[in-house]
Amino acid sequence: MKIVRTIACKLAPTDEQRTELDATCAAFAAACTFIADVARQEHTTNKVKVQHACYAEVRRRFGLSANLAIRAIARVCAARKVPAKMHATFAPTSVDYDARIFSFRAWDWTCSLTLLHTRARLATVLGDSQKARLQGQTPTSATLVKRRDGLYLLHVQITALPPMPRTPTATLGVDLGLRRVAVDSDAQRYEATEVQRLRAHYPKVRRSLQRKGTQEAKRLLKRLSGREARHMRAIHHTIAKRLVAQARTTRRQIALEDLTGIRQRTKVRKPQRYQHQSWAFYQLRQFVAYKAQDAGVPVVLVDPAYTSKTCHLCQHRGHRSGLTFSCTRCSVVMDADWNAAMNIAAAGAVVTRLEDASHESVKAAAL
Ligand SMILES: [Zn+2]
Structure with a gap:
């Protein structure tokens, strides 16, 4: 294609x-x-x-x-x-x-x-x-x-023609958030204070989006103009570029939360986080998707239901408080977004049955 x-x-x-x-x-x-x-x-x-x-x-x-x-x-x-x-x-x-x-x-x-x-x-x-x-x-x-x-x-x-997606050997999980723009499963944080300021700047726009979903997001992105929107776009480009480069050089696929259809869910597990899902996330996700395609990096979407509340080590439900996640079973205490990114990476590996795929490629290499 x-x-x-x-x-x-x-x-x-x-x-x-x-x-x-x-x-x-x-x-x-x-x-x-x-x-x-x-x-x-x-x-x-x-x-x-x-x-x-x-x-x-x-x-x-x-x-x-x-x-x-x-x-x-x-x-x-x-x-x-x-x-x-x-x-x-x-x-x-x-x-x-x-x-x-x-x-x-x-x-x-x-x-x-x-x-x-x-x-x-x-x-x-x-x-x-x-x-x-x-x-x-x-x-x-x-x-x-x-x-x-x-x-x-x-x-x-x-x-x-996009390059043939390379067979990934592992998964880079990426958690997109409001406080930090993105945190990946390598514990790399992509923060941008300007982005936070700008995102906070459009509360009306966000509310409107929350009511109407991504079609509206597309229109809003078109309508937003001026220096701030361009600035923000540039920052999103940079972050998307770094994420894709990281995945590419380490031969990994990228896993993101699948946020489409989130509004149809009856039980939203992370209402506080989804409240802030906005056109800005939509833009960043689009940039990651198309830069990944250009670079031959596969992108998989995973079910976001449990990514922020599950302990990535023992799969037990834990507590999230502010930026910290703590597990009541194995008592790990760590950065909450990093924990989410690790869960997203694990779910991404399951989506593509990466273990099977890598076995296949090992077999193929052996032949
Ligand atoms: Zn645990």
């Missing part, structure tokens, strides 16, 4: 190009608004029908190239198929591109875009990791985006 990744490339247009980019965004948005009216009148979201009804007029009226006109029609039809976007208005902040009107060149890191009056070659400002991901790729689609601060970005979509 191919995976699609979007790489946001910062553009460095000349003043002249910037004017032309602005004009293109404005014409594209105006065309979309016009097309939406036509689609409404024709009572259709079918691209072919809409194209038949207004293609020539769109080109004449807004001066778009043939393929930009097609892209505008495609955008409107796609938007009108989603009930929530049915009556969407189109702001002059983005333009869709396909392979005929866009190309990327890796030797000088420039891209070529069809604009309103011309085809322009634009310089980009890329980091090393972006260059590494774009190298050798032939992207077939992209979205030109104008940010609120006036910066132009080209969101380039690349498709690639």
Whole structure:
């Protein structure tokens, strides 16, 4: 299965190009608004029908190239198929591109875009990791985006085959929490005071999410903007990267608690912890999942029912108080999140029957 990744490339247009980019965004948005009216009148979201009804007029009226006109029609039809976007208005902040009107060149890191009056070659400002991901790729689609601060970005979509997941030899359990962002079964803590501050900053957002679940989380993540959300996103990226690197270098799979469907549970074992489950967790989990996929690290989800209250040594129920877990049977006293991470790791190993799998691979190696 191919995976699609979007790489946001910062553009460095000349003043002249910037004017032309602005004009293109404005014409594209105006065309979309016009097309939406036509689609409404024709009572259709079918691209072919809409194209038949207004293609020539769109080109004449807004001066778009043939393929930009097609892209505008495609955008409107796609938007009108989603009930929530049915009556969407189109702001002059983005333009869709396909392979005929866009190309990327890796030797000088420039891209070529069809604009309103011309085809322009634009310089980009890329980091090393972006260059590494774009190298050798032939992207077939992209979205030109104008940010609120006036910066132009080209969101380039690349498709690639993910590396074959490597057969893990053990499991790295990861407990995601509020006080510490993540604690793994190696007792590594991933803390970030900024994250806590930011998470505390959105109590309304959290409450709203708790009522509605992850679909809402997706929308909220989209809506959150500004410096703080970007900052937080960067921290989540860093933590996800470190977790995946740790699992990869030690040939382990990653186990996380399966929090989907938690709201349907009749008995929630850890109400205090789930209270804080939020869009931030959702974002961090998404980052771990896709970075793991890119790195060939398998991710397993485990039942969260007993992970925080069970002693990882003797499986007896223990007490959790603050950051400390204490077992009443074997009298171990340890970091509560670390104990949870150890339980998650053990459950993850059971999920994949890791013992069987590693036996198989030992047998295969012996043959
Ligand atoms: Zn114990």
